[in-house]
Amino acid sequence: MNHNSTRYTKIAIVLHGLVALGIFVMFALGWYMSEIPKDAAKQTAFDLFDLGVYTWQLSEAASPRTFYFNLHKSIGITLLAVIALRVLWRITHRPPAMLASYKAWERKLATGTHHLLYLLMIAMPVSGLIMAINSKYGVMWFGIDFIGGLDNKNLRELFHEVHEIVGLVFVAFIILHIAGALKHKFIDKDDTLKRMSLK
Ligand code: HEM
Ligand code: HEM
Numbered sequence: 001m002n003h004n005s006t007r008y009t010k011i012a013i014v015l016h017g018l019v020a021l022g023i024f025v026m027f028a029l030g031w032y033m034s035e036i037p038k039d040a041a042k043q044t045a046f047d048l049f050d051l052g053v054y055t056w057q058l059s060e061a062a063s064p065r066t067f068y069f070n071l072h073k074s075i076g077i078t079l080l081a082v083i084a085l086r087v088l089w090r091i092t093h094r095p096p097a098m099l100a101s102y103k104a105w106e107r108k109l110a111t112g113t114h115h116l117l118y119l120l121m122i123a124m125p126v127s128g129l130i131m132a133i134n135s136k137y138g139v140m141w142f143g144i145d146f147i148g149g150l151d152n153k154n155l156r157e158l159f160h161e162v163h164e165i166v167g168l169v170f171v172a173f174i175i176l177h178i179a180g181a182l183k184h185k186f187i188d189k190d191d192t193l194k195r196m197s198l199k
Contacts, residue, residue, distance in 0.1 A: 006096055007195040015086040016196060019121060022079040023174070026072065026124075030167070033068035040064045073132055074142045080125035087118060099190055113177055120170040127166055131159035 008016070032049060042061035046068075048054045058067065098107055132139045134156040138149030184192035 006099075006191070008096060009093070010198065011089065012093070012095070013196055013198055015082070015089060017198075019079070019083055019086055022075065022082065023121065023124075023170075026076055026079060027167070027171070029068060029072040029075070033065065033072055036065045036068060038063075038065060069137075070140055070143075073128070073139050076125050076128050077139065077141060077146070080129065083121050083125065087122065090118070096195065099192060101188070101190055110180060113173055113180070116173055117177060120166060120173060123166045124163070124170055127159050127163040131156055131163055134159065 028049070040063055042063050044058045044061050046056045046058070046064065048056060056067075056071075062070075098110065102110070129139070132149075133147055134150050134152040136149045136151040138145075139147040181193050181196075184190050
């Protein structure tokens with residue numbers, strides 16, 4: 001990425017959008033699935049989030065908890081691969097310089113928040129993956145056996161805690177980040193949001 005350009009490149013914009021969308025879906029799945037009762041009956045058709053929009057058919061019956069946990073893990077490791085690509089891309093390409101109109105505190109806050117968001121977008125799926133590997137179930141990727149479970153209760157519980165706490169910190173900084181983007185659009189009325197959007 002050219003340091004003198006005023007916009008993010010198409011690749012940076014698409015990666016930012018894909019990862020943001022994936023993270024929103026993962027929070028929705030994570031919170032939704034935690035509320036599913038453990039004793040619900042097995043079924044083969046799952047109306048995603050009970051929205052009546054898309055029904056997922058399975059070849060073998062599974063409990064709703066198993067279905068949503070497996071979906072969360074499958075999308076999660078796929079997203080981890082996209083995040084790894086995004087981080088590699090970021091390390092090898094410089095983002096455009098911040099707008100000259102930013103005040104010193106805005107530069108510090110935005111830079112710090114961006115670095116922390118990168119850290120959190122790695123810590124979140126990695127803590128989930130370590131938790132899942134230490135459960136007795138392991139990890140399947142869309143029905144394919146991926147990593148067997150180690151059944152280590154202590155580590156599973158520890159990384160469950162980490163996954164929850166990192167999640168709360170992540171939500172707080174995502175809200176701050178979006179509030180910042182909206183402030184630039186509606187209060188400062190500058191080009192911040194435009195340069196991270198495809199046209
Ligand atoms: C950016 C990616 C991810 C996000 C945003 C995310 C978010 C969440 C959230 C919000 C919860 C609910 C926490 C709670 O209140 O109990 C959760 C639970 C969980 N996540 Fe993730 N997650 C991500 C990646 C992963 C990955 C990659 C895996 C494993 C491969 C994973 C495995 C799990 C498991 C097993 C639980 C349920 C823990 C339990 O209740 O026993 N997560 N996740
Ligand atoms: C999970 C959600 C999100 C994450 C993890 C995230 C993460 C990031 C990161 C790490 C950067 C820094 C890019 C770099 O310079 O290397 C960034 C930039 C940016 N994000 Fe997000 N983002 C998310 C959602 C959003 C949303 C929903 C919006 C719009 C409302 C948004 C608007 C922006 C804008 C405008 C920039 C460019 C700031 C600048 O010009 O320097 N982001 N985002």
